[in-house]
Structures are given as C-alpha cells and as structure tokens.
Amino acid sequence: MVDTPVFLPVGSQGTVKTLIPEELKDIGIQMILANTYHLYLRPGTAVVEKMGGLHKFMAWDRAILTDSGGYQVFSLAPLRRVSNNGVIFRSHIDGSQHLITPELAIQFQEALGADVIMVLDECPAHDDSFEVVRRATERTHRWAERCQKAQRRNDQALYAIVQGGAFSQLRRQSAECLTSLGFAGYAIGGLSIGEPKRVTLDITEETAALLPEDKPRYLMGVGSPEDIIESIARGIDIFDSALPTRVARNGAIFTWQGRHNIRNAAYTQREEPVDPDCNCYTCRTFSAAYLHHLFNCNELLAYRLATIHNLNFMHNLMSKARTAILSGTFSSFKDSFLAGYKTTDEQARLEQKQKRLKSREPG
Amino acid sequence: MVDTPVFLPVGSQGTVKTLIPEELKDIGIQMILANTYHLYLRPGTAVVEKMGGLHKFMAWDRAILTDSGGYQVFSLAPLRRVSNNGVIFRSHIDGSQHLITPELAIQFQEALGADVIMVLDECPAHDDSFEVVRRATERTHRWAERCQKAQRRNDQALYAIVQGGAFSQLRRQSAECLTSLGFAGYAIGGLSIGEPKRVTLDITEETAALLPEDKPRYLMGVGSPEDIIESIARGIDIFDSALPTRVARNGAIFTWQGRHNIRNAAYTQREEPVDPDCNCYTCRTFSAAYLHHLFNCNELLAYRLATIHNLNFMHNLMSKARTAILSGTFSSFKDSFLAGYKTTDEQARLEQKQKRLKSREPG
Numbered sequence: 039m040v041d042t043p044v045f046l047p048v049g050s051q052g053t054v055k056t057l058i059p060e061e062l063k064d065i066g067i068q069m070i071l072a073n074t075y076h077l078y079l080r081p082g083t084a085v086v087e088k089m090g091g092l093h094k095f096m097a098w099d100r101a102i103l104t105d106s107g108g109y110q111v112f113s114l115a116p117l118r119r120v121s122n123n124g125v126i127f128r129s130h131i132d133g134s135q136h137l138i139t140p141e142l143a144i145q146f147q148e149a150l151g152a153d154v155i156m157v158l159d160e161c162p163a164h165d166d167s168f169e170v171v172r173r174a175t176e177r178t179h180r181w182a183e184r185c186q187k188a189q190r191r192n193d194q195a196l197y198a199i200v201q202g203g204a205f206s207q208l209r210r211q212s213a214e215c216l217t218s219l220g221f222a223g224y225a226i227g228g229l230s231i232g233e234p235k236r237v238t239l240d241i242t243e244e245t246a247a248l249l250p251e252d253k254p255r256y257l258m259g260v261g262s263p264e265d266i267i268e269s270i271a272r273g274i275d276i277f278d279s280a281l282p283t284r285v286a287r288n289g290a291i292f293t294w295q296g297r298h299n300i301r302n303a304a305y306t307q308r309e310e311p312v313d314p315d316c317n318c319y320t321c322r323t324f325s326a327a328y329l330h331h332l333f334n335c336n337e338l339l340a341y342r343l344a345t346i347h348n349l350n351f352m353h354n355l356m357s358k359a360r361t362a363i364l365s366g367t368f369s370s371f372k373d374s375f376l377a378g379y380k381t382t383d384e385q386a387r388l389e390q391k392q393k394r395l396k397s398r399e400p401g
Numbered sequence: 402m403v404d405t406p407v408f409l410p411v412g413s414q415g416t417v418k419t420l421i422p423e424e425l426k427d428i429g430i431q432m433i434l435a436n437t438y439h440l441y442l443r444p445g446t447a448v449v450e451k452m453g454g455l456h457k458f459m460a461w462d463r464a465i466l467t468d469s470g471g472y473q474v475f476s477l478a479p480l481r482r483v484s485n486n487g488v489i490f491r492s493h494i495d496g497s498q499h500l501i502t503p504e505l506a507i508q509f510q511e512a513l514g515a516d517v518i519m520v521l522d523e524c525p526a527h528d529d530s531f532e533v534v535r536r537a538t539e540r541t542h543r544w545a546e547r548c549q550k551a552q553r554r555n556d557q558a559l560y561a562i563v564q565g566g567a568f569s570q571l572r573r574q575s576a577e578c579l580t581s582l583g584f585a586g587y588a589i590g591g592l593s594i595g596e597p598k599r600v601t602l603d604i605t606e607e608t609a610a611l612l613p614e615d616k617p618r619y620l621m622g623v624g625s626p627e628d629i630i631e632s633i634a635r636g637i638d639i640f641d642s643a644l645p646t647r648v649a650r651n652g653a654i655f656t657w658q659g660r661h662n663i664r665n666a667a668y669t670q671r672e673e674p675v676d677p678d679c680n681c682y683t684c685r686t687f688s689a690a691y692l693h694h695l696f697n698c699n700e701l702l703a704y705r706l707a708t709i710h711n712l713n714f715m716h717n718l719m720s721k722a723r724t725a726i727l728s729g730t731f732s733s734f735k736d737s738f739l740a741g742y743k744t745t746d747e748q749a750r751l752e753q754k755q756k757r758l759k760s761r762e763p764g
Contacts (some may be wrong), residue, residue, distance in 0.1 A: 056701045097687055097691075323422075325452055334444070
C-alpha cells in the first residue's frame with residue numbers, strides 16, 4: 039500500500055545515495071526505485087537473488103519499483119544494437135557485451151524481487167523522426183506482450199510503458215494497444231529526455247487521459263517540483279527522478295520559493311537553517327552556515343544532509359498535493375505553489391539536460 | 402566527564418567524516434578532536450564563534466578537544482617560517498599567508514570553545530638532528546608558558562605537549578619543564594610521524610613515566626588498535642587518530658583478527674555481516690556482500706557504513722581495555738588481543754606513512 043501521488047527517490051545501485059533505510063523512513067518515504075541495468079551489471083541480479091532479494095540486500099522493507107533496464111541501455115550504454123529479439127549493448131563500466139530481451143528483463147526483475155516491475159521498452163531520442171518512433175513504439179508493444187507472457191512470479195505488479203515520442207497519434211495507439219493487453223499499471227516513457235517542457239506536459243496530459251482511471255499512472259523520470267505538480271494536475275500518480283538527490287549533492291536546496299545554492303557566500307554566517315520552515319533533520323539540527331561550510335570543504339556529510347533535506351521537501355510536496363486532492367482544493371494549491379516557486383530558467387535547464395545526456399552520467 | 406582510556410575520532414573540519422552526531426553517540430563516543438588549523442582556514446574561528454561556538458556549530462554537545470594547529474602547520478602547510486614569536490605559514494588550500502603565535506593559538510581555540518585545548522608546539526621531523534630537536538623543544542616550552550599566560554577563559558582545560566623527538570634526554574627535560582609549569586593534562590607530541598614503531602613505544606613508555614599520575618596523559622596521533630593497546634600498557638589515557646576513519650573509507654574493516662579489505666572479491670556473495678560478532682549498525686543491518694557492492698560501485702554510503710563499523714570497533718576496544726584495567730586483568734587482555742590481532746606489516750606501514758606525510762594529505 040502506497041499513498042499517491044507519490045515520488046520515488048532513486049536508488050540506482052541499491053542505495054539512495056548517502057542515506058540508510060532508516061533515514062528514508064524517517065522522512066516518510068514509502069517506495070523507492072532501483073535500476074535493473076545497474077544491478078544487473080553490479081553486483082549481478084543472481085547475486086542479489088542469492089543474498090535474499092533486493093529488499094533484504096539493501097535492508098528496505100517498504101515498496102520497491104525496478105525499471106526494466108531499457109532506458110539505461112538507451113541512455114548510458116556506449117554501444118547498442120536493437121533487433122526484434124532484444125538489445126545487445128556494451129556496459130558503460132567495462133565495455134563488456136550483454137544481451138537484454140523482454141524475457142530476460144522479467145527474469146532479472148524477478149530475481150531482484152521488487153514489488154512493481156516494468157516491461158522492456160525501446161526509448162527513442164526526443165528528436166527522432168516519426169518513422170523511427172513509430173517502429174520503436176510498435177516494438178515496445180510486442181515486447182510488452184512478451185514480458186507479460188514471461189512473468190513467472192505472481193507477487194509482482196507488472197507495468198506497461200506507453201511510448202510514442204511527441205506524436206499524439208503514436209501515443210494514442212500505444213495507450214490503446216497496451217491497455218487492451220491489460221497491465222497492473224501504466225507508465226508514460228520517453229518524456230523528459232531533452233524535449234521542451236511544453237511538449238512534456240502536453241503529451242503527458244493527452245496520454246494520461248487515455249489510460250484507465252483505476253490503475254496507477256506513472257510518469258517516468260519527471261522530478262522537478264514544478265513539473266510534478268503540473269503532472270499531478272494532468273492525472274499522474276507516480277513519479278521517479280534522480281533530480282532532487284543529484285542536485286542536492288551539488289548544493290541545490292529546495293525551498294517553497296525555489297532552489298537555493300548553499301555554496302553561495304551569502305550563507306557563510308547564516309545562523310538559521312537553510313529553510314527555517316522546514317521540519318527535516320538537517321534543518322532541525324544545523325545552521326545554513328554549517329551546511330555551507332561542509333559544501334565549501336567538500337565534506338561527505340554535506341551530500342547526505344542536503345539529500346535528506348531535498349527528499350523531505352519532495353515528500354512534503356506530495357503530502358500537500360494529496361491533502362489538497364482529498365479536500366478538492368488541488369487547483370488552488372497548484373496555483374499558489376507555482377506562484378511562489380521560482381523555477382529554473384528553461385534554456386539553462388535544457389542545456390544542462392543535454393549535457394548530462396551526452397555525458398552518459400548515471401542517475 | 403570522559404571515561405579513560407579513550408579514543409577520540411577526528412573531525413578535522415567540524416565533522417567526523419560522513420557521520421552525524423547521533424551516530425557517534427549511538428556508538429558511545431564521548432569526545433572528539435577537531436583541528437584548529439582547518440577550522441581557522443575554513444570557515445574561520447571567528448565565524449564558528451559567531452555561530453555559537455564549535456559545539457553548537459556541529460551540533461555536538463559532548464566533549465571536544467582542539468589541537469593548537471601546530472602539528473598541521475608543520476605537516477600540511479607548504480611553506481612555513483618559524484621564529485621565537487611564532488610561525489608564518491601558507492595555507493595548503495589557497496597559498497594565502499598566515500601567522501600563528503602561542504597567543505593566537507589560544508585565542509583561536511577560545512573562539513572555537515572546545516573543552517580541552519592544546520598549547521602551540523613546534524614539531525620537528527622524526528629524523529631531525531639532536532640540535533634541531535633541542536631548539537624546537539626549548540621553543541615549545543617557552544610557547545607553552547606564553548599559552549598559559551594568554552588563556553582568558555577559565556572553562557577550558559589547557560594541555561601541554563612534551564616534545565624531544567627520539568632523544569630520551571630531551572624528553573626528560575621537556576616533561577620536567579612542562580610539569581613544573583603545571584597544566585591540566587599532558588600530551589606526548591612528535592611521535593607516530595614516521596619513526597619505527599619500536600621507537601614510538603619506547604619513547605612513550607619513558608615519557609609517560611615522567612608525567613603526573615593524577616593528570617590525563619595524551620598520546621597524539623596514535624591510532625592503530627595494536628599501538629593503542631601497547632600504549633595503554635605504558636600509561637596513556639587519551640588517543641586520537643584519523644586512521645580508523647581514513648582506512649574505513651578505503652575499505653579496511655577492523656575485526657578482532659585484524660584488518661580485512663572489504664573490496665576483496667571473497668566478499669562478493671558473503672551473506673553474513675563483515676564481522677558476525679559485531680554489534681554496530683552496519684553489521685546488524687547489512688551483509689558483507691552489500692558493503693562490498695557499495696565499495697565496488699564507489700557509493701558514498703560505503704564510506705559511512707565502514708566508518709561506523711571501525712569507530713564502533715575502537716569504542717569496544719577501549720571499553721574492553723577499561724574493564725580489564727578495573728578488574729586488574731589488563732595484562733592478559735593485552736596479550737590475548739595482540740595474539741589474535743594480525744597487524745599490518747611494519748615495512749608497508751612505514752612506507753604508507755611516509756607517502757602520506759609527503760603528500761601533505763589532511764586527516
């Protein structure tokens with residue numbers, strides 16, 4: 039049981055970077071995401087299975103969702119060759135060659151043992167042509183069906199992934215095809231991969247409207263506070279993104295007014311917490327001056343304290359959204375949040391995103 | 402009130418790397434060491450004072466000892482010029498020029514507000530000539546007296562530092578001179594800086610015997626389990642060293658049988674904890690396989706979990722030593738510990754030490 043809308047912190051390699059499970063629980067986190075691609079390469083899905091499964095391995099007894107590895111193969115692996123059978127790719131770690139098929143994606147995820155698992159999908163680039171996206175989408179449908187058939191465990195919810203790029207027609211076909219196959223939940227993939235924010239939101243809105251109301255709708259990889267709130271308004275229940283934890287390690291601290299950079303010299307002598315209204319461990323315990331000092335010295339504790347703060351912010355944001363939905367005031371909550379929250383400049387955001395995609399940095 | 406013998410984890414920059422105060426308390430840590438040199442350079446002792454002092458700044462309400470900065474000036478600063486007045490040195494961070502005198506060392510430490518503060522001393526190299534060491538020792542005595550006179554706060558215990566290198570005659574003169582001045586405690590400085598272990602232990606034994614029985618005796622910078630146990634046998638009460646936390650971040654895990662390297666492939670599929678007999682959070686919660694995986698992936702959580710384990714080991718070691726002393730069985734405890742604990746090869750140890758001293762790595 040997980041309350042929605044929910045934001046899943048990313049624990050790519052079986053650890054939400056810098057944190058122990060108890061810290062995630064203290065914040066109130068109910069569910070996290072782990073990456074099959076990363077765990078398949080290290081330590082290996084068979085090792086995790088032998089150690090008792092991912093929950094036991096990382097000492098996390100709440101919900102876990104694993105992605106299929108598809109997105110990482112398409113974004114991280116330096117070389118890949120797609121066929122109808124599956125994808126042959128090279129590891130971004132040591133260049134070794136590997137094969138992933140829909141059947142193997144399910145096998146790996148059954149070995150890991152997450153609560154929610156994902157179909158293998160083909161994720162085209164945001165600027166691929168209609169024809170390329172169409173072929174990838176159709177292949178994604180065939181793979182989804184094969185994943186369904188490959189499933190052996192009956193204690194894992196299998197979610198399908200709608201593809202179709204920025205093409206409304208393809209998104210519609212994808213949603214119709216996958217819902218007709220019948221899955222426990224539906225994800226929207228292939229967004230937030232470099233396209234303008236307007237496109238992300240429009241396609242999210244169109245696609246979400248085509249997905250069953252009684253099944254979870256999951257927008258993959260969307261993670262800025264403003265995008266999440268906009269997407270909740272468009273019917274999304276589940277989000278995951280490495281953004282809040284990644285930017286935390288760069289010193290970007292979420293507040294209700296927007297992101298602040300704790301490395302800024304203005305914090306050198308600030309005795310108040312980073313966010314005086316915040317209830318997280320970091321803000322309850324330390325001054326902004328201390329956190330600034332830790333970042334200034336590149337102390338490892340800095341990354342941890344900032345991560346706690348940002349995940350706590352995301353959790354509070356989702357709680358507030360949920361409360362507003364239940365009380366029928368989501369629309370005004372959304373307006374007031376967006377009015378107060380200064381977002382990152384769109385041009386700068388896109389440039390950062392492209393740079394990160396090009397660098398093939400994980401998480 | 403601090404139980405002795407005690408080992409002080411090092412929090413050079415106002416943080417025991419990777420840990421929060423609650424984790425140190427959970428282990429049972431009663432006292433830590435912070436470096437005046439580092440805090441003077443960043444964020445500045447005046448900033449720490451303005452933020453309410455070091456205890457508040459780092460949210461640590463138990464005991465703190467600050468060193469005077471002397472040792473770091475002699476080991477880290479790329480350039481220094483010593484005169485009777487004090488030391489002019491360049492920062493290892495930005496090359497900026499600074500002056501430290503006995504009076505300033507006290508002023509900085511009063512601003513930080515630790516419970517125990519140290520005199521400024523001149524620390525010669527382990528292979529300096531008798532004449533060089535003699536001059537440094539005599540200067541250390543004059544500086545100790547000036548530190549005493551410079552003290553304004555009456556709520557901080559000031560400890561003197563015995564110097565004299567490996568020269569018994571100088572050590573005796575130093576101990577006699579400093580005890581005649583009368584301090585709250587006495588440290589033995591200028592050891593564990595590259596000399597053979599036999600020399601460290603012999604000089605420790607000789608010097609400790611010359612220091613008052615009713616005052617704490619503090620052996621600076623000694624931190625391997627075997628050296629600590631040998632030094633307790635020679636009358637030492639207080640230890641500090643970055644070794645247990647530094648080697649933890651390299652994957653060296655203390656056990657009662659000696660150090661184990663968790664990066665070793667033998668741990669890939671080990672379902673038991675790193676040390677099945679250990680009561681620390683890491684061993685209670687995770688398999689050796691998980692810790693191995695985190696190190697293998699360079700995950701930040703690895704450093705934290707290994708640090709918890711090694712500090713817990715040090716704390717247990719000191720508790721056992723204390724219990725043995727109280728029950729009059731220390732000698733057999735020592736023999737049985739040393740018989741079971743495989744120490745690092747002496748030649749390898751010296752080479753590592755020299756390398757680290759040359760690289761001027763902090764902590």
